Amino acid sequence: MNNENLIKKATALSLEKNPNMREIAAIDLGSNSFHMIVARIVNGSIQILSRLKQKVQLAKGLDENNVLDQEAITRGVNCLALFGERLQGFNPENVSVVGTYTLRSAVNNDEFLRQAQRxxxxxxxxxAGETEAKMIYAGVSHTQPESGRKLVIDIGGGSTEMIIGDNFEPLIANSRxxxxVSFAKHFFENGEITPQRFEQARRTALSxxxxxxxxxxxLNWQHVLGSSGTIKTVHQVIAATLDPDGIITAGRLDFLIERTLKFSHFxxxxxxxxxxxxxxxFVPGLAIxxxxxxxxxxxQMRYSxxxxxxxxxxxxxxNFQVINIRQRTAEGLAEQFNIDRPQAERVSKSAVRLAQQFQDWQASEFAEEMQEILLWAALLHEVGIVIxxxxxQKHSAYILSNMELPGFDKEQQRLLATLVRHQIHHFHNDEIGQFARYTPQDVLTLIRLLRLAVLxxxxxxxxxxxxxxxxxxxxxxxQLNFTHHYLANNPLILNExxxxxxxxxxxxxxLNFT
Structure with missing residues (x-):
């Protein structure tokens, strides 16, 4: 085959469009950083293709008269030029760009927009701030597993958003x-840290x-979730110094503040x-x-x-608003990896039937959650066959470990991958690893339940x-007990x-069986 024919074939392939596929991009022009996500929608599921982030610190360029200086404008425009390179060929209807606190506060934001347009x-x-708050709530609700009433907190570079909602619907939303970044500029001049400066920043935030x-x-709530850089950083510091679960509590926050105030400069x-x-x-974020x-x-608060x-x-x-985000994620994976759905349903029904008979969970407060993860593991246990x-089972675990799975937090995703990794063949307890939320005994129970459902x-x-x-x-x-003659009539299962x-x-x- 000559090169010309190869080029024709390659061109033909590149022009083939999946009618169910759409590429989209979302850009957040924040006061501290600019973020861009490029993704595609395939079979009703979002697949992240790339994430780009650049620290711009627009808020540092905002003076007391809310005029944005040229240095900050240039930093922002240069970042947008970089993003624009990645978006070449995108239809404008598939790109959404939002500016937040600093751009809505700047009296000369038209100058930023004019230079950006070039x-x-x-x-x-x-x-507006309320619109930003509602969009933050949507982002949290579409990616996190918690259902019911949630309080969502987002501490950005220039503003803080606080929202309470039920499932996908915000009930009250505010931006202050x-x-x-703005608090660092006003209360920690030249990066100097003192208890007095910290307390002044904290009291201002309280007011x-x-x-x-x-x-x-x-309004009450069942769950508290925090998003964006400050809360992510606090979560990471807690995970590295106090507890791998990274849960933020009032006590842990006080510990971090006490430790941080021993330093005198950023x-x-x-x-x-x-x-x-x-x-x-970090320090002004802690104060807020x-x-x-x-x-x-x-x-307590969990990071989103x-x-x-x-x-x-x-x-x-x-089309994405469904109550069970995990269901949407699982259905997207099933479609993407061409899972044998009848088999997945057979295994999941067996897993549920067995799990309902098990009562001796060590962490009973997570029993319902763990059984739901078992259900998804049963439905997705064969995703690796595509490789x-x-x-x-190893391929399945790798896929589920490394894909973005909206509706599953990191601990749940790791449990999901662990279960499918050990669904067949020999294994040892030390291969399972330690979890922050789930006990070793409960994880072992889930593995045994899935293995039985599969066999x-x-x-x-x-x-x-x-x-x-x-x-x-x-x-x-x-002890497993079957109806009379079942094992005799099913020698393959007996052998398994x-x-x-x-x-x-x-x-x-x-394991005994009759």
Missing amino acids: VFPYPINII NMGC HIADLAEPYKS DELKIPGLNDERADV LSAVFDTFDIA DGALREGVMYDLDK NHKNS LNKPRQATETCAEISLKTDRTLW LRMEQKALIEIELE
């Missing part, structure tokens, strides 16, 4: 002019949101988990977060990696459904059970 051909929408305390607390801040790039905004915790009497840019992205397509049937459906479409399977457990010993029995003996576990 290098960036897409429209920039400078949004206090951010880690900005004091009027929100009662209306917010009267340049001296050397704390595990603190990125050097965030050192100059401390005020937020005090104002709303927050017990979904924020404004994800909200902008999901706003580009109105190769040999060692497909009970090994004949695939030839699987004969057993009218009744009874599971009785006593520490390490599990015997092999599982031998594999479990190696790790001092027992």
Whole structure:
């Protein structure tokens, strides 16, 4: 085949368009950093193609008269030129760009827009604070597993957003002019840290949101989630110094404040988990977060990696709003990897049937959550077959470990991958690893349940459904009882059970069956 024919074939392939595929881009022009996400929508699921972030610190260029200086404008325009290179060929209707606190505050924002237009051909929408808050809530709601009523906090470079909502619907949303960059500029001049400066920043933040305390607390909430740089950094520092779960509590926050105030300058801040790039905004961010915790009497907060840019992205397509985000994610994966759905459903039904009979969870407060992760593991356990049937369990685990899975937090995603990794063949307890949220015994239980569900459906479409399977457990010993003659009539399953029995003996576990 000559080169000309090869080129023709390559061109033909490149021109083939999946009618169910759409590439989109969402850009957040924040007061501290500019963020861009490029993604594609395939079979109802969003796949992230790239993320770009650049520290611009627009808010540093805003003077007391709200005039944005030329240096800050240039930094922002140069970043947009970089983003524009990546977006060449994108249809404007598939690109959404929002400007936040600094651009809406700058009296000369038209000058920024004029200069940006020379290098960036897409429209920039400078949004109001309440709109920003609602988009942040959408980004969190579309990417995190919590359902029900949520309080969402986002501390940005120039403003802080506070939202309470039910599922995808915000009930109350506010934005206040206090951010880690603006507070660094006003309260920590030249990067100097003192307890007095910190307390002044904290009290100012308290005064900005004091009027929100009662209306917010009267709505109640089941979950508190925090997004963006400051809260991400606090989460990372807690994970590196206190607890790998990274959960932010009032006590842990006080510990970090006490430790941070031992330093006298931003340049001296050397704390595990603190990125050097965030050192100059970490302390003012802590002051604002401390005020937020005090104002709303927050017990604990979990970090959300979904924020404004994800909200902008999901706003580009109105078809994403479903109550069960994990279901949307799982269905997208099933479509993408061409999963054998009847087999996935057979395995999931067996897993649920067995799990309902198990009562001895060590962390009972996570029992429902763990059983739901087991269900998704059963539905997605064969995603790796698309790579190769040999060692497909390893391929499945790799895919589920490394893909973006909206609706699953990092701990849940790791548990999901761990379960499918150990669905077949021999394994050892020390291969499972430690979890911050789940006990070793519970993780082992989930693995055993999935392994049984998989082997009970090994004949695939030839699987004969057993009218009744009874599971009785006593520490390490599990007893399976089947209806009369079932095992005699299903020699393949009988053989699989015997092999599982031998594999479990190696790790001092027992399985009996009749």
